[in-house]
Amino acid sequence: KKRSHPSTSMMKSGIVDSKSQLLEQRSHQVMTLLQQQTKLIANANGLPTPHLDADADLSVYNTPLLKKFSVDVNLIWSLAVALYKGTVQTWFRELVSPGLTSQLDVIRRQSGSDQFACAFTYLSFGQRDLASEEAKKNKDFQLAMYISHSEFKNVKYLAQDHIHTLTAQGQWQDMSSFHKRCWYAVAGQLGYSDTDKLTVTERVSWQCTLGMYLWYGNEADETPSLERYNRTFDESVANIHHLKTTKYTASPDLSCLWYQLLQWWLGDASVAQIDAWPLDLVWLLNIYKPSGSIDSSYLLKWVEQLERIDQAELAIYAALFLPEPQQRVNDILRQCEWTDEDKLLNVYHIPSKNLCLAKALHAHDEWDFIEEYKILLEGALYEQAKMNLLCFVLPVYFKCKVDDTSIEKCLSYTKAYPKGQDELIQHIQNTLTYLLTNDKNAETSQMLVEKLKQVPSKYRGRHTEELFKNLIEAVLF
Known part of the structure; x- marks a missing residue:
C-alpha cells in the first residue's frame, strides 16, 4: 500500500x-x-x-x-495597477464619471436657482476643467483659477486665505451655498462649517466623497492618503462639528473589494477582507x-x-x-x-x-526502499543511504529464515556502498561474506559478534535491533 x-x-x-x-x-x-x-x-x-x-x-x-x-475582480485589479503607478486620482475620476450626466440633471432640477450648483457637481466628480469653466461663466475668476491650478499646485492655503478675505470684505455671507462649497472644496475643507451651517460633502455619493478627499484633501505634491477621510468616521472624536461631519458624510460600502484595497494601500488595512480578494x-x-x-x-x-x-x-x-x-x-x-x-x-x-532527497523520499513513500537506496547512493548522500540500508533494506531479508539467497542479496547491497566509506557497513559486509563461507571458527565468530554489539546508539532502533540480533544469531548458529 x-x-x-x-x-x-x-x-x-x-x-x-x-x-x-x-x-x-x-x-x-x-x-x-x-x-x-x-x-x-x-x-x-x-x-x-x-x-x-x-x-x-x-x-x-x-x-x-x-x-x-466579474466586475468586482476587474475593478480591484485596475485599482491595484493605478495605486502601483501612482494614478489613483485619475482612476477615481474615471470610476465615477458615468454618473456625472444624471447627477447634473438632478442638481439642475433641485438647485437650479444656485448658479454654482453645476460647478460644485463637476468638482464632486473630479472634473476640474469643467468646474473651472463653470466658475468663469459665473464671473468668479479667482475661484476658476484656483480650481484649474489645484491639480498640480498646492493652492489649499491660498484658497483658505482668500475665504478669510472674502469674509472680512463682507462678500462671503452673500454667496450661495454651492458657491461656498466650491471654495471650501478647493481649500481642502470638506467637513462641517459651523460658520455656514453646512457640510461640504452633504448629499454627495460615498464614492464621490471619497474621491473629493483624494482630489482636494491632499497636497498636490504629496502621496495620496485616506487619513483625513478616515478621521471623518472616527467615533473617538467627540465634538459637535465632527459629529455633524460624520452625520452628513455618506458612509462607504465596506464590502466593496476595491474600497478594501484602497484602504489597505493608503489608509486602514484592517478594513481589508483579503479572503474575498x-x-x-x-x-x-x-x-x-x-x-x-x-x-x-x-x-x-x-x-x-x-x-x-x-x-x-x-x-x-x-x-x-x-x-x-x-x-x-x-x-x-x-x-x-x-x-x-x-x-x-x-x-x-x-x-x-x-532533488535527490525528494526522489528518494518519494520512493520511500511508495515503499520502494531499494530504489530509495539507489537514489541516495547516486546523489552521494551516504549517511542517508546508510540509514536506509540499515533500517529498511537489510531488515527485510532477515525477518524470516536466513538462507544463502537472502545473504547474497544483502551482500550485493552492502557492496554497492562505496568501499571504505563507512566502517559499520564494511563490518556488516564482512559478516555477510563470512556467513557464506564454509571456513568458520569460534574466534572469528566471536570477533564479528563483538563488533556487531558495539553499534553506535544512533543506529539502534526497532528495525536495526532486529537486524543485528538476527545477524548475531546467524553467526553463532
Missing part, C-alpha cells in the same frame, strides 16, 4: 467546468508573466533567492483575460508591495492552487517567494509530479541534493 506524504492530502480535481478552466488559464498566465519580471539568484548553500526586476510593472497582469471575470492579486501584492502586511497563509493558498491544477513546477517557483520556502519546496519536490529536472537544476537553481 502506498504511503501518502501529508502534503498529498490536498484535494485535486480534474478541470471540468469553464470556471475551473478560466482559473487554470489565469494562474498559468500570472506565473508566466511573473517569471518574465523576476530572477532567481543561485545560492551555493541552499535554495535560490527570488529577485524582482527593477523595471517590473504590476500593470502587465491586467490582461484581457480578466474581462472574463482575487488570490492572484493577493499573491502578487506580496511581491510588488512587500511593505503591505499579508499573512503567509494566503501566499500558501496560491501555491496550493497551482498544485491542484497540476502545475508542480510553477508551484515550486511560487513557493520560492514564501518567507520560509524550504519546507514547502521540499514537499512539492517530494511528490515528483514535476517533469523537467534540468529546468529545476539550471533555471530554478534548485540544489541537486534537494
